[in-house]
Amino acid sequence: MTLLGNLELGFHVALSLKNVLYCFAGAAIGTMVGILPGIGPVTTIAMLLPLTFKMSPIGSLIMLSGIFYGSHHAGSTTAIMLNMPGEPSSVVICLDGHPMAHALFIAAFASFFAGCVGVIIIAGLSPLLAQAAFLFGPAEYTSMIVMALVTASVLSSNALITNMAMSVVGLLLGVVGTDLNTGVLRYTFGFPGLDEGVNFVAVAVGLFAIAEIVTEMGQSERRRPLDTKLRGLLPTKADLQASWKPVLRGTVLGSLFGIMPGTGPLLSSFAAYAMERRLAKDPSRFGKGAIEGVAGPEAANNAAALTHFIPMLTLGIPAGASFALMLGALQIQGITPGPEVVTNHPDLFWGVVASMWIGNLMLLVLNLPMVGLWIRLLMVPYRLLYPAILVFCCIGVYAVSNSVFDVVLAAIFGLVGVVFKKLDCSPAPLILGLVLEPILEEHFRRTILLSRGDFTVFFTQPISLGFLVMTIVLVFLFARRRAPQPQDIAQDAHAAP
Amino acid sequence: MRLKVSNEKEFWAGLVFMLIGGAALSQIPDYKIGRPTNMGPGYFPMLIAIVLVLLGAVAAIRGLTTERAERIGRWPIAPLVFVTLGALAFAFLLERAGLALAVLALITSSCYGRLWRKPIEVALIFVVMLILTIGIFIYGIKLPVSIL
Numbered sequence: 001m002t003l004l005g006n007l008e009l010g011f012h013v014a015l016s017l018k019n020v021l022y023c024f025a026g027a028a029i030g031t032m033v034g035i036l037p038g039i040g041p042v043t044t045i046a047m048l049l050p051l052t053f054k055m056s057p058i059g060s061l062i063m064l065s066g067i068f069y070g071s072h073h074a075g076s077t078t079a080i081m082l083n084m085p086g087e088p089s090s091v092v093i094c095l096d097g098h099p100m101a102h103a104l105f106i107a108a109f110a111s112f113f114a115g116c117v118g119v120i121i122i123a124g125l126s127p128l129l130a131q132a133a134f135l136f137g138p139a140e141y142t143s144m145i146v147m148a149l150v151t152a153s154v155l156s157s158n159a160l161i162t163n164m165a166m167s168v169v170g171l172l173l174g175v176v177g178t179d180l181n182t183g184v185l186r187y188t189f190g191f192p193g194l195d196e197g198v199n200f201v202a203v204a205v206g207l208f209a210i211a212e213i214v215t216e217m218g219q220s221e222r223r224r225p226l227d228t229k230l231r232g233l234l235p236t237k238a239d240l241q242a243s244w245k246p247v248l249r250g251t252v253l254g255s256l257f258g259i260m261p262g263t264g265p266l267l268s269s270f271a272a273y274a275m276e277r278r279l280a281k282d283p284s285r286f287g288k289g290a291i292e293g294v295a296g297p298e299a300a301n302n303a304a305a306l307t308h309f310i311p312m313l314t315l316g317i318p319a320g321a322s323f324a325l326m327l328g329a330l331q332i333q334g335i336t337p338g339p340e341v342v343t344n345h346p347d348l349f350w351g352v353v354a355s356m357w358i359g360n361l362m363l364l365v366l367n368l369p370m371v372g373l374w375i376r377l378l379m380v381p382y383r384l385l386y387p388a389i390l391v392f393c394c395i396g397v398y399a400v401s402n403s404v405f406d407v408v409l410a411a412i413f414g415l416v417g418v419v420f421k422k423l424d425c426s427p428a429p430l431i432l433g434l435v436l437e438p439i440l441e442e443h444f445r446r447t448i449l450l451s452r453g454d455f456t457v458f459f460t461q462p463i464s465l466g467f468l469v470m471t472i473v474l475v476f477l478f479a480r481r482r483a484p485q486p487q488d489i490a491q492d493a494h495a496a497p
Numbered sequence: 498m499r500l501k502v503s504n505e506k507e508f509w510a511g512l513v514f515m516l517i518g519g520a521a522l523s524q525i526p527d528y529k530i531g532r533p534t535n536m537g538p539g540y541f542p543m544l545i546a547i548v549l550v551l552l553g554a555v556a557a558i559r560g561l562t563t564e565r566a567e568r569i570g571r572w573p574i575a576p577l578v579f580v581t582l583g584a585l586a587f588a589f590l591l592e593r594a595g596l597a598l599a600v601l602a603l604i605t606s607s608c609y610g611r612l613w614r615k616p617i618e619v620a621l622i623f624v625v626m627l628i629l630t631i632g633i634f635i636y637g638i639k640l641p642v643s644i645l
Contacts, residue, residue, distance in 0.1 A: 050638065051633070051637065051638055053638070054637075054638050159507060159556070159559075161507075161511075161552055161555050161556045161559065162507060162510050162556055164552055165510070165511075165514045165549060165552040165553060165556060168514075168518075168545055168548055168549040168552060169514065169517055169549065171545045172517065172518075172521050172542065172545055172546060172549065175541065175542045175545075179538040181536070181538070182529075182537065182538050184528060184529075184538040186528060186538055186539075186542065187521070187524060187542075210580060210584070213576075213580065213607075214573050214576045214577050214580050215573055215576075217573060217576035217580070218571070218572075218573025218575075218576050383608075383611070384618075384622065386607070387603075387604050387607050387608055387622050387626065388622070388625075388626055388629075390580065390583070390584070390603060390604075390607050391600055391603055391604065391626045391630060392630070394584055394587045394588075394599075394603060395591075395596075395600075395630055395634055395640075398588075398591060398640075398642075399634060399638065399640055402640075402641065404588040404589070404591055404592055405588075407584060407587060407588035407591070408584075408585060408588045410584060411581050411584035411585050411588070414577075414580065414581060414584065415577065415581055418572070418573065418577055419513070420510075422506075422569055422570070422572060423506045423507075423509055423510040423513065423569070424506045424507075424510070425510050425513075441541045444541065445536050445540075445541070448533045448534065448536070449534055449535075449536075452534055453532070453533040453534045455533070
């Protein structure tokens with residue numbers, strides 16, 4: 001099937017009434033969640049997961065992906081209007097967006113442009129990647145997963161060692177349950193609730209939602225300053241002239257950063273900002289309202305948010321905690337994400353790709369004319385929000401497999417999550433490890449079995465060696481960074497990637 | 498010799514990781530390890546538990562050798578206790594006493610600070626949440642749970 005033919009199929013699927021509604025729901029919820037501090041896309045996806053079981057896999061993925069890219073898109077609205085980031089990737093917009101409300105317009109169009117490019121990249125690149133993946137054997141998959149786990153730890157603001165350790169903890173958690181190979185129960189300590197493994201939704205809810213709520217409750221409520229003049233919304237000609245190149249640069253940067261697992265959107269925002277500042281004729285304007293500091297990072301952020309889907313859709317490798325949850329949801333629905341999805345479930349793949357474009361279009365409407373509505377939403381005090389989040393989370397966790405044990409698990413992971421938060425250990429790599437463990441162990445076992453006990457096979461197979469070399473290169477490229485100061489603000493502003 | 502913990506967070510994180518890895522390793526003798534060509538259930542967990550202990554050791558050493566200004570700070574003990582108790586109460590009550598009481602327990606527990614100061618607000622939150630959850634979960638996805 002040609003690309004055009006596939007897109008036609010995709011739009012046919014995505015434009016069914018149900019799927020359009022799911023797309024809108026996802027984009028709207030994502031926007032809401034991106035604007036509200038204290039709740040992020042991971043928590044939301046975890047809470048809504050059980051609801052998606054009653055939906056078709058296509059509908060679920062359309063909605064959940066809408067929540068993801070919607071939340072990344074919307075964070076900049078808060079950053080610009082209230083000088084308070086809604087999503088960590090909007091911290092950068094905060095630096096330059098606040099003095100100018102007409103930056104909203106530029107930001108929205110920069111995002112839309114980047115979104116279109118992102119969708120084109122997904123449409124063009126994914127089938128090629130999926131084809132390439134058919135050349136992969138178990139050794140290649142093992143190395144690829146290792147690379148994904150390490151990359152997710154490297155491209156993150158916390159200490160590399162800590163993050164890698166967190167992904168290993170996730171792997172250990174993934175071991176819990178029945179060993180598919182031998183049928184032996186591992187680490188279940190007699191609890192039948194653990195026979196099927198640790199419920200990943202319970203872990204996600206505990207580590208992200210409960211831990212975040214408990215930590216926020218421990219701090220006094222922050223009054224949010226509201227000074228918004230929605231006049232002057234239209235950009236000037238000078239603005240447009242100054243922004244188009246940053247938008248292009250940001251789009252390219254974001255698209256590249258997003259393809260790797262890790263905190264692509266956040267990192268690409270900062271990278272785009274740094275690049276614009278370095279390229280600007282008058283860098284002193286940055287921080288006081290330079291439109292390049294809004295247009296570039298915004299484009300980068302949105303492009304990255306979309307290309308971030310590529311590893312999961314084409315290779316079955318989640319690029320972040322949100323995707324780990326989406327992957328789990330698909331698995332429960334009977335679809336194993338991987339290279340076969342593009343060919344075996346073309347309606348799912350192309351339908352989701354088409355809906356991403358539709359979603360981006362909806363976001364343009366949601367973020368511009370309806371901005372006033374969202375700002376009002378920001379005034380909801382946290383003390384009214386968090387009980388609601390807790391209730392939804394607890395019942396949501398229960399609903400996954402009608403198990404109160406899972407709710408207890410979530411509570412325990414809430415406690416564990418608070419400990420990790422205080423120790424600056426990021427929970428996202430843990431979820432990745434948890435979800436990826438079965439595949440990793442399976443491929444590892446198979447590799448060594450096929451190589452008859454030869455462990456060097458990971459280095460002698462060229463593609464596998466390539467993955468491992470890339471891993472080491474990335475570690476050395478990024479591990480030397482001293483986390484820049486704005487990222488400390490990002491830690492305070494939000495939790496989930 | 499007095500060790501200076503110059504990077505608190507990483508030091509204790511390292512210890513936690515070593516503890517988890519060690520605990521995992523302690524259970525390994527119960528599982529067959531097998532050979533590389535015939536891996537038993539214990540093989541892979543043993544490998545990754547060892548990796549975890551090593552990473553934890555590195556982190557702990559970094560905790561003693563690198564500098565980081567932020568201390569761990571205070572723990573949110575009260576919110577932690579109340580929210581955990583609330584979630585546990587929810588789990589206990591949901592199938593035994595129904596959704597309404599479970600939600601009530603969760604909300605009263607997590608709003609512990611304002612039960613006396615703003616009881617009406619808490620009551621309103623409870624009513625709204627009960628209606629929403631009944632609507633979405635019981636009617637929406639037909640969750641087999643009784644309301645009372």
